[in-house]
Amino acid sequence: MHRVPNPPKLPVIAVAESRSRGGHGVAKARLTAMLLALLAASATNASEIRADEEASVATVTTAHPAANGNIVVVGTDPSRAATIREHAEAIRSEAFSQLLGRADPKPWLVRCEIHLHSSAESFEQAVGGSPAEARGATSLEFSGDRVVTRRIDVMGDGPGIVPDAIDHELVHVVLADHFIHAAPPRWADEGLALLFDTPEKQRGHEADFQDARRRGLAWSAPDLLALEDYPAESARQKIFYGQSAALVRWLIARRDAATFIRFLDDAAQVGMEAALDRHYAITSLVSVSSAWKEVAPINTLGLSERRR
């Protein structure tokens, strides 16, 4: 299956693939470390990795059932880390259930590390981009049909105990379990993650987009659907977020989230146009522009308001 490259465009390596999300690339230092690790691991094969992982998980399950979580929080005191971890576990379950129809998802054998940063410098060093552009970033690494690294970096300096970017970034991590062989299209990946942002944040994105549309600065539907990378300019990124979110909400509102995921699966196989026709009876990419006029409600999934 064709793999849609994610930024940064990495050399194609047979053993593993790295993707990053959230508007930032993987930090150069971490990227170098990862590539060195890959070179070191090139003598190993996927089945060895799997065997090691299963053995360690078996130990954890039998000896320390209480420690058997899916998420590890790093960079803050134990009490705040515990609160964040509990919140993140709940969002993980909600995202699996709402987006992938998995009410009882399998545990992550490779836990998701959430790294909190208290300064812009620390965030920038880890992520390679400023928190002024995006306050969270997700890094994923793949080996064969497995995710071998799950990492979220977020700014932890906001007013809430739970950093504001966590829910959004967790959606990217959850989606990776389904889109293991090829990343979903950028607009779909971002649009789905944005559904988990607070209603205020989502309304802000919607306003950015509608303002750009009035000024003739939005993408045409075919151009948005074909976009392979995040726009480089931060002003364009804002429009991209708002426009992607509007399209995802509109398509989900026409059917449901399960249909939307099946549509994305089919789009990877038979092309966007054929998949739109099959799942939504939309016969031309241009017709998708109706999404901009028939604005779907912000809380398309009916997510419960979450206290932080």
Ligand SMILES: [Zn+2]
């Ligand atoms: Zn995102």
